[in-house]
Amino acid sequence: MQSQIHFVDSQTLTPQPDVTTGRVLVSSKDLGWEGVYIEKGENDGFTPEDVTVTQHYFAMNSGPALEWEWKDGKRFKTHRYETGDVWVNPAGIPFSHRISGHNQFVLLTLEPDKILELLPDRPLLERQVFRRQHQAKDRHINALMQALVVEAELGGPNGQLYVDTLSTALAVHFVNHYGLDSPVDFSRLHFIERQRMGRVVDYIEAHLADDMSLADLALEAGLSKFHFSRLFKDAIGLTPHKYVVKRRIERAAALLKQDEAIAQVAHLFGFTDQSHFTRTFKQVKGVTPKQFIRQGL
Numbered sequence: 001m002q003s004q005i006h007f008v009d010s011q012t013l014t015p016q017p018d019v020t021t022g023r024v025l026v027s028s029k030d031l032g033w034e035g036v037y038i039e040k041g042e043n044d045g046f047t048p049e050d051v052t053v054t055q056h057y058f059a060m061n062s063g064p065a066l067e068w069e070w071k072d073g074k075r076f077k078t079h080r081y082e083t084g085d086v087w088v089n090p091a092g093i094p095f096s097h098r099i100s101g102h103n104q105f106v107l108l109t110l111e112p113d114k115i116l117e118l119l120p121d122r123p124l125l126e127r128q129v130f131r132r133q134h135q136a137k138d139r140h141i142n143a144l145m146q147a148l149v150v151e152a153e154l155g156g157p158n159g160q161l162y163v164d165t166l167s168t169a170l171a172v173h174f175v176n177h178y179g180l181d182s183p184v185d186f187s188r189l190h191f192i193e194r195q196r197m198g199r200v201v202d203y204i205e206a207h208l209a210d211d212m213s214l215a216d217l218a219l220e221a222g223l224s225k226f227h228f229s230r231l232f233k234d235a236i237g238l239t240p241h242k243y244v245v246k247r248r249i250e251r252a253a254a255l256l257k258q259d260e261a262i263a264q265v266a267h268l269f270g271f272t273d274q275s276h277f278t279r280t281f282k283q284v285k286g287v288t289p290k291q292f293i294r295q296g297l
Contacts, residue, residue, distance in 0.1 A: 001023075001024040001025070001027050001029070002024065002029075003020055003021040003022075003024050003027075003039060003041070003107075004027065004029050004037055004039070005021055005037070005039070005053060005057075005107055005109055006053070006054075007019040007048060007051040007052070007053060008051060008052055008053070008054065009050070009051060009052075010050050010051055010052040010092075010094030010195065010199075011050070011222065013052075013054075013195075016048075016051055019048045019051055021039070021041055021043065021046070021105070021107060022041050022042055022043025022044070022046065022105075023041050023042050023043060024039050024040070024041040025040050025041050025042065026038075026039060026040040026041075026149055026152050026153045027039040027040075027152060028148070028151075028152040028156070031152060031155070031156040031163075032156075032160070033156075033160070033163050033167075034114070034160070034164075035110065035111040035113065035114025035117070035167065036108065036109070036110050036111070036114060036148070036163065036167040036170075037055075037108065037109045038106065038107065038108045038109075038145065038148045038149050038152055039106070039107050039149075039152075040062065040104075040105070040106045040107075040149050040152075040153070041104070041105060041107075042063070042102065042103065042104045042105070043099075043102075043103060043105075044101065044102050045099060045100050045101065046097055046099040046103070047097060047098050047099065047100075048095065048096060048097050049096045050094055050095075050096055051094065051095065051096075052089075052091075052092050052093060052094045052095065052195070053089065053091065053092075053109060054091055054092060055091050055109035055110055055111050055112065056088075056089070056090055056091050056109065056110040056111075056112065056115075056130070056174065057087075057088075057089040057090075057091070057107070057108075057109055058086055058087070058088055058089075058107070058108040058109075058110070058141060058145060059086065059087040059089070059105055059106075059107050060084065060085070060086045060087075060105065060106045060107075060108075060141075060142060060145050061081045061082070061083055061084065061085050061086075061103065061104070061105060062083070062084075062104045062105055062106045063083065063102075063103055063104030063105070064083065064104075065080060065081060065082045065083060066080070066081055066099070066101065066103050067079065067080045067081075068081060068097060068098060068099040068100075068103075069097065069098035069099075070087075070095065070096065070097050070098075070134060071095065071096035071097075076096075076098060079134065079135050081135060082137075084137070084142050085135050085136065085137060086133075086135075086136040086137075086138050086141050086142060086145075087133070087134060087135070087136070088132060088133040088136050088138075088141070088174075088178055089132050090130035090131070090132060090178070090198070090202070091112050091130075092194065092195045092198050093132050093195075093198055093199060093202050094195075094199055095132075106145050106146075106149050108145050108148065108170075110167065110170065110171065110174070114167065114171065115171045115174070115175065118164075118167065118168045118171045118172075119168075119171060119172065119175065130174070130175075130178045130179055131178055131179075131201075131202060131205045132202050132205070132206070133178060138173075138177075140169075140173045141170065141173065141174075144166050144169055144170045144173070145170075147166055148163070148166055148167075151163065151166075193231060193235075196221040196222060196223065196231075197221070197231070197232065197235050197236075199220055199221065200217050200220050200221050200228075200232070203216075203217065203220045204217070204243070204244055204247060205247070208244070208247055208248050208251050208269060209268055209269055209270065210270075211270060212244060214228075214229065214240060214241075217232075217240055228240075245280060245284070246284055248269045248270075249280060249281055249284040249285060250284075251269070252265045252266075252268075252269055252277075252281065252289075253281075253285065253292060255268070256289060256292060256293055262274060262277070262278075262289045262290070262293075265277070265289075266278075277289070
């Protein structure tokens with residue numbers, strides 16, 4: 001059975017027919033499902049290099065635990081994926097993997113337009129940027145993917161309404177848990193520029209605790225520092241530096257809500273001392289960290 005997941009070059013968006021998922025054992029290909037596709041299969045290795053998928057892409061390890069590598073910026077990192085761990089990759093975000101040896105998987109794609117259709121009360125969704133998640137231990141996504149693959153394996157006996165119910169639950173969970181706190185408007189950019197900016201935003205999210213340079217971000221976008229800085233400011237309305245600071249404070253605020261100590265959070269996000277963190281936090285949030293915690297904001 002042939003996979004219906006089509007990988008494209010992340011820079012040119014040209015199809016990469018040599019990149020295939022492997023042996024597909026179960027598929028929703030012939031079931032007429034709208035906007036969502038699922039398949040279960042296995043392979044003896046998977047090494048896509050700088051590719052992407054135009055849909056939101058979810059990959060779950062359905063077999064025994066395995067170690068594999070994924071590219072993070074310029075380097076490959078090794079992680080152990082347990083049974084049920086999920087890779088969440090938003091539409092258009094490039095990725096490179098090195099998986100050697102036998103592995104089993106469930107893959108799901110969700111059309112971006114399907115999310116807009118399923119959630120008509122979210123008017124900013126077309127401008128929402130989502131974050132990639134490595135090694136997600138997400139029981140909701142796991143359960144929904146399992147339910148959809150069982151439905152496909154049985155030939156879709158419960159019909160489109162059942163599939164829509166499951167895909168709606170997946171879309172709501174994806175938006176609520178993988179959307180950035182502040183939607184970013186890329187609507188004025190050309191498609192390839194949107195992909196470049198999406199890749200940079202994803203890189204920033206993955207490295208908020210690291211010391212990022214303008215050169216690092218420009219390299220991730222494949223642009224000169226000058227061109228990148230201008231494009232980023234036009235697209236987001238902030239310089240790269242101000243955007244990174246804003247995202248660090250927003251992430252720090254989320255940790256403060258979880259009762260993390262102020263000094264520990266300040267250190268985690270690279271602030272020189274607690275007073276520097278407090279000044280920056282107040283500039284972004286309008287209150288100090290202590291006031292933020294006390295007011296339960």
